[in-house]
Amino acid sequence: MNELDTRLAALRGGTPPVNFSARAIAGLTANPGCARRALLDASGADKGLISARVGFPVRFGQSTFALARGRAFEEQIKANGAAQLLALLRERLGLAIEEASYLTLEDVGEHTGREVRAAHTANLLLRAARDPDDAGTLFDHPMLRLTVAGHTAYLEPDLVAFKVGGRFHVVEIKSFAVIDGQVDSEQVTAAARQAAVYVLALRELLADHDLDPEIVSHEVLLVTPANFANTPVVSVLDVRKQLAAIRRVLARMSHIETLLEDLPEGVTFDLAPDAEGNPTRDPAELSAALHQVPARYRPGCRAHCELAAFCREEARRDDSLDVFGPALSGLLGGVDTVSAALSLADGSRRPAEEEADIARALRHAESLRCSLP
Amino acid sequence: MQPAVSSLLVALEKLHAARSGHARPLRRKRHHHLVDEPLVIVPLKLAGEAAAPLGCAVGTDPDDPLLLTVPQPRNRDLQHAFFLELARVVLDYIAARQTETEEVLSHRRDEPPRLRYADAPQILTPNRPALEYLGLLGRLTRFQETEDEVPLLGRWLTFFADRAEYPGSSLALAMTDLLTAQWATGQSELEDANLAMLLAWICPPEGMTGAQAARAAEDPLDFPPAGPATDPEFDNLVLQPAVHGYDRAAAAGDRVALARAEAKIREAVASQLMPTWRLMWKGLERLRALPEAPHCEQRWAADRDRFTGHVDHIAEGGPPQPRHDHAVAAAARLATLERAQGRFEAEQALDDPFVLAELRTLGEAFGGTVVDREPDRTEVSPKGRVLLRPRLTVRTEDPVRIEHDQTYVSPERPRQTARIRQVVDDDSGCLLVLDVISGMGTPKRPAPIPELGETVCYTRAPAQFGGQEFPAPEETPWTHGGPPADLDEPHREPDQ
Numbered sequence: 072m073n074e075l076d077t078r079l080a081a082l083r084g085g086t087p088p089v090n091f092s093a094r095a096i097a098g099l100t101a102n103p104g105c106a107r108r109a110l111l112d113a114s115g116a117d118k119g120l121i122s123a124r125v126g127f128p129v130r131f132g133q134s135t136f137a138l139a140r141g142r143a144f145e146e147q148i149k150a151n152g153a154a155q156l157l158a159l160l161r162e163r164l165g166l167a168i169e170e171a172s173y174l175t176l177e178d179v180g181e182h183t184g185r186e187v188r189a190a191h192t193a194n195l196l197l198r199a200a201r202d203p204d205d206a207g208t209l210f211d212h213p214m215l216r217l218t219v220a221g222h223t224a225y226l227e228p229d230l231v232a233f234k235v236g237g238r239f240h241v242v243e244i245k246s247f248a249v250i251d252g253q254v255d256s257e258q259v260t261a262a263a264r265q266a267a268v269y270v271l272a273l274r275e276l277l278a279d280h281d282l283d284p285e286i287v288s289h290e291v292l293l294v295t296p297a298n299f300a301n302t303p304v305v306s307v308l309d310v311r312k313q314l315a316a317i318r319r320v321l322a323r324m325s326h327i328e329t330l331l332e333d334l335p336e337g338v339t340f341d342l343a344p345d346a347e348g349n350p351t352r353d354p355a356e357l358s359a360a361l362h363q364v365p366a367r368y369r370p371g372c373r374a375h376c377e378l379a380a381f382c383r384e385e386a387r388r389d390d391s392l393d394v395f396g397p398a399l400s401g402l403l404g405g406v407d408t409v410s411a412a413l414s415l416a417d418g419s420r421r422p423a424e425e426e427a428d429i430a431r432a433l434r435h436a437e438s439l440r441c442s443l444p
Numbered sequence: 445m446q447p448a449v450s451s452l453l454v455a456l457e458k459l460h461a462a463r464s465g466h467a468r469p470l471r472r473k474r475h476h477h478l479v480d481e482p483l484v485i486v487p488l489k490l491a492g493e494a495a496a497p498l499g500c501a502v503g504t505d506p507d508d509p510l511l512l513t514v515p516q517p518r519n520r521d522l523q524h525a526f527f528l529e530l531a532r533v534v535l536d537y538i539a540a541r542q543t544e545t546e547e548v549l550s551h552r553r554d555e556p557p558r559l560r561y562a563d564a565p566q567i568l569t570p571n572r573p574a575l576e577y578l579g580l581l582g583r584l585t586r587f588q589e590t591e592d593e594v595p596l597l598g599r600w601l602t603f604f605a606d607r608a609e610y611p612g613s614s615l616a617l618a619m620t621d622l623l624t625a626q627w628a629t630g631q632s633e634l635e636d637a638n639l640a641m642l643l644a645w646i647c648p649p650e651g652m653t654g655a656q657a658a659r660a661a662e663d664p665l666d667f668p669p670a671g672p673a674t675d676p677e678f679d680n681l682v683l684q685p686a687v688h689g690y691d692r693a694a695a696a697g698d699r700v701a702l703a704r705a706e707a708k709i710r711e712a713v714a715s716q717l718m719p720t721w722r723l724m725w726k727g728l729e730r731l732r733a734l735p736e737a738p739h740c741e742q743r744w745a746a747d748r749d750r751f752t753g754h755v756d757h758i759a760e761g762g763p764p765q766p767r768h769d770h771a772v773a774a775a776a777r778l779a780t781l782e783r784a785q786g787r788f789e790a791e792q793a794l795d796d797p798f799v800l801a802e803l804r805t806l807g808e809a810f811g812g813t814v815v816d817r818e819p820d821r822t823e824v825s826p827k828g829r830v831l832l833r834p835r836l837t838v839r840t841e842d843p844v845r846i847e848h849d850q851t852y853v854s855p856e857r858p859r860q861t862a863r864i865r866q867v868v869d870d871d872s873g874c875l876l877v878l879d880v881i882s883g884m885g886t887p888k889r890p891a892p893i894p895e896l897g898e899t900v901c902y903t904r905a906p907a908q909f910g911g912q913e914f915p916a917p918e919e920t921p922w923t924h925g926g927p928p929a930d931l932d933e934p935h936r937e938p939d940q
Binding site: 133251252299370399413416433436444 | 674768
């Protein structure tokens with residue numbers, strides 16, 4: 072363990088580190104400027120437990136109906152050696168169906184530990200990449216590794232397709248419907264981000280073994296049901312933008328030292344679990360530790376961060392404009408708090424030099440507001 | 445609908461709301477017509493499915509909603525039974541709007557007067573996703589080849605969802621849109637999208653501030669989501685076991701157990717629907733108390749025209765709305781929506797001092813004092829006629845975005861329009877030289893124009909009908925997909 076790891080582990084304290092899922096890594100790109108989340112994530116702290124301990128229990132979680140639907144659709148796609156999928160891929164990628172083989176990587180004999188699985192996956196994928204006689208292969212549930220702030224995250228894409236012509240494609244199976252060619256853009260963006268994490272992990276694996284990482288395509292295959300039936304369709308997603316965003320955020324996480332340097336001595340998010348694993352840390356003390364690290368609250372945080380409610384409360388307490396969301400902060404560019412904005416508007420505070428423009432606009436708006444019936 | 449924080453004026457009101465803990469009024473008038481008997485629909489869908497309905501509360505009587513549930517939402521037969529019941533309510537409601545007609549005289553003398561319905565349906569849902577979901581149900585059902593009324597329901601739901609996108613239309617409205625147009629809260633747009641939290645700010649219970657009430661309303665146990673998505677915890681702890689019980693009873697062929705399981709699901713779904721149902725009527729009551737803007741009448745007449753047109757289209761055996769808009773129809777529709785948005789905004793500004801002030805902060809309208817006037821000024825037209833063109837000079841401190849070919853109008857003199865001819869910057873603002881170009885009368889009989897020293901406001905004049913021309917479908921250029929292969933495919937009706 073190096074010094075950085077020691078400090079991050081001390082920050083986390085007595086709870087085991089949380090594994091990063093692809094979704095969690097993808098979520099890091101949603102608000103990359105938040106130092107609080109970057110530090111908590113880098114240390115492997117359990118944000119859900121911490122949030123509950125400081126008085127903001129989290130109601131995260133998916134509906135069992137949504138999960139069941141997702142599982143059923145994936146099973147359908149993969150049934151009979153992924154017969155449905157192969158037919159679709161043959162269409163989209165020119166994969167000769169008789170050449171295709173299907174490899175399940177979910178179980179490796181008796182050993183289903185993730186390290187063993189990851190090693191096994193790596194072996195098979197590397198062999199396929201080196202094999203000049205490239206037969207089309209579908210790898211079902213490979214186990215990939217990606218380093219996030221010094222921690223190894225284990226990732227499990229739905230499928231990886233190895234195409235005739237020598238390129239890997241990540242296949243993402245999602246159960247949201249494409250209706251008349253229209254999809255919910257939020258869900259597609261989330262799927263693209265998640266798939267980009269897999270592309271990155273695959274590329275790193277190849278690069279680590281002196282193979283060309285570019286044989287992993289930036290074009291990801293999204294398999295979804297069409298219209299109101301279960302008939303699958305494949306859409307090709309270009310994830311280059313998402314890849315760049317994830318690379319940036321991972322680079323930032325690996326430079327986490329700078330965030331640690333700003334931290335006062337002795338700050339820890341340790342939950343001090345007892346023998347049963349129940350947290351015993353004083354909530355007020357834990358809160359105070361969290362407040363030591365600056366957050367960047369956005370109303371959208373609640374979609375991807377367990378601490379959102381805690382940070383919103385802090386933003387309210389600090390009179391921050393962040394509680395209203397980026398649209399309002401954007402309009403009031405440069406002004407940070409409710410009182411700062413209101414005092415500029417009613418003229419009770421003289422604007423600083425860089426506030427001249429927004430102050431003029433605010434005073435104008437305030438004079439119109441006051442003359443309203 | 446416009447974004448919630450569209451101007452500094454709205455921003456300031458939000459800050460004051462947060463500071464005081466109470467919602468602040470925005471618009472001084474209500475710009476959507478509200479009928480005496482709207483059809484309120486609160487739909488819920490099953491998580492993870494594209495469109496599988498779980499249930500809905502529907503009706504025109506606040507004390508007597510019809511509660512529909514689908515005990516096993518994945519079962520197509522049960523889904524169909526749900527649509528049949530919903531069709532009965534919705535189609536009866538629509539039929540009841542067709543009892544009276546009125547004659548509308550044409551603008552052209554050689555055209556006979558036409559008839560339109562004196563009334564029209566109005567669908568109210570809790571939020572925009574619910575409206576979109578009704579559109580999705582319309583898409584799901586309008587092509588079904590059944591002999592019953594389900595395909596017709598689909599066509600009407602599609603009609604409503606389509607009109608809901610049309611700025612200024614009141615045929616299908618979302619409660620959260622209506623409320624956020626009228627009140628500023630001290631919370632974010634995301635929180636305003638939660639009907640319970642929004643109404644908590646606007647009408648908090650006695651003894652509570654809006655801010656306190658909104659915090660309480662955030663708990664989905666006491667305030668279930670307004671849909672169409674359900675609370676995942678409700679799904680996992682209540683609904684899933686109940687549906688499982690239903691499946692077991694159905695598999696065992698146990699009728700008694702089946703009825704019991706069904707009643708349990710009905711009760712569970714009702715527990716999620718009823719709080720929102722009550723909020724809908726509470727919100728409606730607040731909205732009704734607001735004065736209706738004068739231009740509503742004209743817009744509602746246009747809505748009744750559209751309604752009449754769709755009734756006729758169906759009666760004449762017209763086809764259902766197409767799956768996709770063809771390139772030309774899609775472009776025409778976008779242009780129509782954009783025009784409607786501009787017109788709606790301009791009309792609101794004429795009707796409502798808040799909207800006018802908002803546009804002034806954005807530079808799209810201006811106000812100031814008349815510092816010079818030439819009421820007798822004339823110009824000679826290219827044809828040699830002498831035209832009255834009175835000129836005004838207005839001093840303003842507003843950040844006007846000058847557009848020389850834009851026509852402006854003042855709420856005080858709605859028949860008189862003006863254009864900006866010249867702008868002279870001055871220490872504390874600017875001087876605008878305006879020429880009155882219509883409604884000024886003739887040199888012999890001039891109409892009154894603003895006096896010296898008068899305070900005036902001008903906003904963009906609402907655009908008149910018409911707009912960009914689009915090619916006929918059969919003349920679609922190849923860059924836009926070329927003429928459609930199947931010209932029989934129905935197209936959306938053009939703008940009214």
